Amino acid sequence: MVKDIVGDLDTxxxxxxxxxxxxxxxYVQNNPPDLIxxxxxxxxxxxxxxxxxxxxxxxxPLIVKHATYFPGRGNVIVEYPGTVPGKILSFVGMHMDVVTxxxxxxxxxPFTLSIDGDKLRGRGTTDCLGHVALITELMxxxxxxKPKLKSTVVAxxxxxxxxxxxxxxxxxxxxxDGLLNKLKDGPLFWIDTADKQPCIGTGGxxxxxxxxxxxxxxxxxxxxxINPLELAMDAVKEIQLHFYRDFPPHPKEQIYGYPGGGIxxxxxxxxxxxxxxxxxxxxxxxxTGLKFNQFVGCQLLELxxxxxxxxxxxYVDDINNNIERLESRxxxxxxxxxxxxxxxxxxxxxxxxxxxxxxxxxxxxxCDLESRGFHVLSKATEExxxxxxxxxxxxxxxxxxxxxxxxxxxxxxxxGLMAVYHAKNEYCLxxxxxxxxxxxxxxxxxxED
Numbered sequence: 001m002v003k004d005i006v007g008d009l010d011t012x013x014x015x016x017x018x019x020x021x022x023x024x025x026x027y028v029q030n031n032p033p034d035l036i037x038x039x040x041x042x043x044x045x046x047x048x049x050x051x052x053x054x055x056x057x058x059x060x061p062l063i064v065k066h067a068t069y070f071p072g073r074g075n076v077i078v079e080y081p082g083t084v085p086g087k088i089l090s091f092v093g094m095h096m097d098v099v100t101x102x103x104x105x106x107x108x109x110p111f112t113l114s115i116d117g118d119k120l121r122g123r124g125t126t127d128c129l130g131h132v133a134l135i136t137e138l139m140x141x142x143x144x145x146k147p148k149l150k151s152t153v154v155a156x157x158x159x160x161x162x163x164x165x166x167x168x169x170x171x172x173x174x175x176x177d178g179l180l181n182k183l184k185d186g187p188l189f190w191i192d193t194a195d196k197q198p199c200i201g202t203g204g205x206x207x208x209x210x211x212x213x214x215x216x217x218x219x220x221x222x223x224x225x226i227n228p229l230e231l232a233m234d235a236v237k238e239i240q241l242h243f244y245r246d247f248p249p250h251p252k253e254q255i256y257g258y259p260g261g262g263i264x265x266x267x268x269x270x271x272x273x274x275x276x277x278x279x280x281x282x283x284x285x286x287x288t289g290l291k292f293n294q295f296v297g298c299q300l301l302e303l304x305x306x307x308x309x310x311x312x313x314x315y316v317d318d319i320n321n322n323i324e325r326l327e328s329r330x331x332x333x334x335x336x337x338x339x340x341x342x343x344x345x346x347x348x349x350x351x352x353x354x355x356x357x358x359x360x361x362x363x364x365x366x367c368d369l370e371s372r373g374f375h376v377l378s379k380a381t382e383e384x385x386x387x388x389x390x391x392x393x394x395x396x397x398x399x400x401x402x403x404x405x406x407x408x409x410x411x412x413x414x415x416g417l418m419a420v421y422h423a424k425n426e427y428c429l430x431x432x433x434x435x436x437x438x439x440x441x442x443x444x445x446x447x448e449d
Contacts, residue, residue, distance in 0.1 A: 002445040005147040009137060009437035011430060015113075015120065018133040020045045022113040022122040025129065030097040030162040038072045039159040042096035042132060046076050046157055049136050053143025060143040069173040070166075073159045077179060080142045082152040089373075089447050090154040090183045091138075091440065092171070093190035093399070093412075094131040095161030098124040105424045121427040126416025130428045131191045131436075132157055134415065138440055151447050154183060161192070161399060171399055175406055184407050187373025189443065190400055193393075193414035194421060196385050196432055196439075198377050200412075201256040201392030202400065204364030206276040206305060208312065209357050210236065214335075215342055226342060231335050232272045234326045235319050242315045243276075247308070256366060256392040276308060305361045316356045365400045365410070366392075372447075373411040380442035381413070384435050413439070 021042055028037040043066060053060030061081060068074040082088070101110035101123040108114050110123040124130065135155045142153060160170035167173075174180050193199040212235070214226030319326065323335050336342070367374060369390075382388040403410050415436030416428045 002147050002149070002448070003438070003441045005145050006141045006441055007145075009134070009434045010141070011434065014133055014137050014433065015115070015430070017045060017049060017136060018120060018125070018130060019113040021129040021133055022111065022124060025098050025123045026111040028097045029100045030160065031100050032163060032165045035100060036166070037097040037159070039096040040072045040074045042129070043074045043076055043157070046132065046136050049140050050078055050143065053140060061146060062139060062143040067174055067179060070169045073169050075159050075170060075174060076157040077174075078139045078155045080139060080149070080153040082149045084150040086185050087150050088152045088154065088182060088186040089443065090156060090186065090188045091135050091191050092156040092183070092188050093158060093161070093192040094135050094155070095128045095158045095170070095192060096132055097160060097162045098127065098129065099162050099422050101424070107425050110426070118429045118431050119427045120430055121425070123426055125428040126194060126426055127421050128161070128192050130416055130433060131414060134433050134436055135191060138437060149444065149448065151186070151444065153444060156180065164398065172402060175403070186409075186447070187371065187376070188403065188408045188410050189373065189377065190410055190412040191414055193412050194416045194418040196413070196415055196435060197381060197388065198374065198390040198411060198413050199393060200367040200369060200374070200390045201258060202365045202397045203258070203394035204362050205396055206308060206361040207273065207359035208276065209271060209273045209359070211271040215337065224337070226335055226337060231326070236272060238319055238326060239312065239315045243312070246311055255369070257390060258392045258394060309358055312356055362396050362398055363401055365397055365404060367411050368409060371409050371411070373409050376443050376446040377411050377413060379446060380439045383442055384438045
């Protein structure tokens with residue numbers, strides 16, 4: 001058995017490596033143009049752990065490649081060769097950048113690993129340097145113990161996951177270069193979610209912006225004003241009522257588990273922004289014969305997004321033409337001033353009207369629940385964690401969508417904590433990481449059959 005040969009996670013080695021990575025976290029914060037990460041700081045520690053067991057040094061079977069497309073911002077591909085050509089599995093998505101952290105807001109130093117019982121605390125422990133250390137330890141043990149496997153096991157540590165302002169640095173560049181093509185022959189496990197359960201879906205978004213103009217006036221004479229804040233809120237309510245009528249939930253949502261001026265003045269205008277979750281609501285237009293996970297990633301979605309935008313504009317036009325129908329909030333709350341021939345309006349349209357604008361839409365992801373990858377991940381989770389309860393989130397993971405579009409069978413999981421994702425006082429649990437390690441070994445073992 002693979003698990004018997006490789007053994008459990010060496011927690012001392014894991015914590016030691018993670019401590020080195022968290023020490024670098026200050027330098028891999030990703031928020032251009034002010035903060036551009038130097039992922040090679042993380043790469044150095046990964047290579048220090050793995051090269052002694054590599055073909056490059058003659059110390060082992062690992063094939064290690066440092067793929068760089070931008071100075072100081074490398075990726076690492078590690079391969080443990082199997083005996084059967086074309087039989088492969090991969091762990092991908094362990095990214096070597098982090099979101100920003102302000103030490104003044106934290107209860108402890110975010111850029112130094114600290115330990116509080118089972119808690120391993122610091123920026124990146126959950127997202128995603130903890131996973132970088134965990135998969136590094138896994139590949140290291142494979143190189144040390146040399147189990148005879150039919151499947152080739154590949155780990156891909158990536159740069160530039162947390163921000164898309166700069167492209168052509170990380171997994172997108174490697175896919176374009178063809179470096180990951182052979183991973184299409186087997187399941188690809190994206191290790192960058194949380195809570196020890198399969199994450200089987202993410203949301204897409206259609207960002208919108210509503211800019212509203214009323215009439216600026218003294219707040220002590222509110223009946224002489226048109227309050228754009230109130231108008232915007234009531235208009236959004238009206239738009240939502242139309243939207244939920246026209247785009248009811250898709251039945252498969254249940255299967256995937258989606259959650260779903262001056263201080264004495266009434267201001268002259270306000271802007272409200274939000275987004276439409278394009279998986280949850282537009283998927284009711286799913287064509288006959290097209291599977292849900294295929295729909296989420298298909299080009300047809302682009303046409304449906306256009307239709308959704310058209311509908312939203314129709315709602316706004318209807319409000320423009322019938323603004324007197326909107327419910328107001330009391331005797332001096334109104335969106336019409338007949339004596340002055342003024343109406344509340346959305347900026348950008350003809351006078352006395354409302355407009356809505358959109359930013360670039362982003363489709364979501366639905367994993368294939370019929371794939372071998374999903375089944376082995378679910379079984380491994382049940383074996384190790386004691387139960388399996390797949391879930392979906394309404395956040396967007398465009399890199400996964402891009403991989404699906406390229407033909408990869410992507411499944412996702414992670415062993416940090418969703419409660420501290422991108423949050424202050426981030427931490428992970430050592431016990432959860434130990435379980436994640438066992439899940440990985442179970443996946444490898446199952447795919448030997």
